[in-house]
Amino acid sequence: MTDKKQPRTPGAELPDHPKFLWDSPEPKRSYDVVIVGGGGHGLATAHYLVKNHGITNVAVVERGWLAGGNMARNTTIIRSNYLWDESAGIYEHALKLWEGLEDDLEYPILFSQRGVLNLAHTLQDVRDSRRRVEANKLNGVDAEWVDAATVKEICPLVNISADIRYPVLGATYQPRAGIAKHDYVAWGFARKAAEAGVHLIQDTEVTGFLTDGDRVTGIRTNRGDIAAGRVALAAAGHTSVLTDSLGIRVPIQSHPLQALVSELLEPVHPTVVMSNAVHVYVSQAHKGELVMGAGVDSYNGYGQRGAFHIIERQMAAAVELFPVFARAHLLRTWAGIVDVTPDASPIVGVTPYENLFLNCGWGTGGFKATPGLGEAYAHTVATGEPHPLIAPFSLDRFVTGRLVDEHGAAAVAH
Known part of the structure; x- marks a missing residue:
């Protein structure tokens, strides 16, 4: 396991890119x-x-x-904290390569191992989460079960109050996980x-x-x-x-998958938080914007645009977990095309x-x-x-x- 890397703060020095990183050749025969x-x-x-x-x-x-x-x-x-051996195998292999990828490519990728919390909100969530943690350990994947108080220690912004719609009962935590540019x-x-x-x-x-x-x-x-x-x-x-x-x-089948970002904020969100129950995940990008998303749209399509009702549900979920974000301004939204089996x-x-x-x-x-x-x-x-x-x-x-x-x-x- 490598040392945990600290996320870069907004405004951190970024690479000075040349005008062209590669040629655009004519195809050979x-x-x-x-x-x-x-x-x-x-x-x-x-x-x-x-x-x-x-x-x-x-x-x-x-x-x-x-x-x-x-x-x-x-x-x-x-x-790489996937349940089944087959999935854990390919994703853990990928994570190990991520940890040395900047040296391999001789190029900065801003890989930040800030950890990922997957929240549990029901007793069934807790059972499933503990099962996944034990499966991860058997596969050599760093994973642990943490209670609600520890969730708050890792990410102080998370609302762990008992009187909300889906109270946080704990979470799985993978310290080596994170984000890259x-x-x-x-x-x-x-x-x-x-x-x-x-x-x-x-x-x-x-x-x-x-x-x-x-x-x-x-x-x-x-x-x-x-x-x-x-x-x-x-x-x-x-x-x-x-x-x-x-x-x-x-x-x-191809579905649109929407995501959105907020305006630039000071560094306030130290990790990645995901929740199935309220259906949202939130991290903070290197420049400072909050990056938020949820599940795929239910309809098939190749559209690369957002829909207001999806955005509304995502924001409601984000504010439920992070009340402090209620006054943050939404900057832009978009969609990708995901292929689902x-x-x-x-x-x-x-x-x-x-x-x-x-x-x-x-x-x-x-x-x-x-x-x-x-x-x-x-x-x-x-x-x-x-x-x-x-x-x-x-x-x-x-x-x-x-x-x-x-x-x-x-x-x-x-």
Whole structure:
């Protein structure tokens, strides 16, 4: 376990970025590997293909701008305190990589290990929380159960009064958890990959695939065909649009997920607090704004905008837990697009088509998995065999019934 890092205060010195961190090359006619999707997962996969496997003839193809989708719209929470062994394995691996990622990328990511509290409000919450803590300990994940008084010590702003609608009975606490600056994470991966010769191709939409029987041999784009030895999908909620063209049924649904931030405040909120019962989570970003969110919208869609009734419920929940925030002003709101599977766990691995690899269904858990998934997915793409950490998340589990049901962990922020 590394020493707990202190969060940077608003106004702390940030890196002096050069005007351009990477080039925007014209696509070549062929690559050894083409990664579809230039978000955190696609960029991390490219980095580890270079670092761990020496594969540099790689293109990351993004229909918009790099990291402009969910990577730019998430709430940056990083934790590994998941119930099931399979989930704890990939997220704990990711957390260990997070702890050394600044040195690996030679780029600041403002990783702040300020801890995460998951509040319990009912006796069933308490039972479930204690069970998760013990499961975490068996998997080597730092986790502990704390009572309401200790919650107040860790985060003095939390209302632990007994006369509120959902009184706080305690919480799980993971000290090594925290947040990172999502833009810097993406820029760090992109810069490192580009330095190694990876082509980062923006404003290029993938419209289909080149095939030879049951083999994928490349992609079709609005800028022409590109041949590829292997194609790795990392397109999140738009994955099913692509796989449908090959007749591959991927059980994901896309939902908007809203979040919002307040005006800039002095450092007052020292950790991350999450609550399923009142359905909100709150942290304070490096500049000082409060970052708040809740669960996915109930309807399917690709909209990247908020709705007032969702915002109203989020604010009511936040003020119930943190009465001191009642006078804070809301600065802006937005939405991302999350891809949700029937068991609230991702789909990663091989497909019925040779040389085509799948990575989707992360719900709201994609950001925290970024380095761990990137390393495991790169291994899978490079070797053609699923990495042991992602083998349980294969597409065929929906046929065999070997599901990894993480709905309990995904109720607010997966």
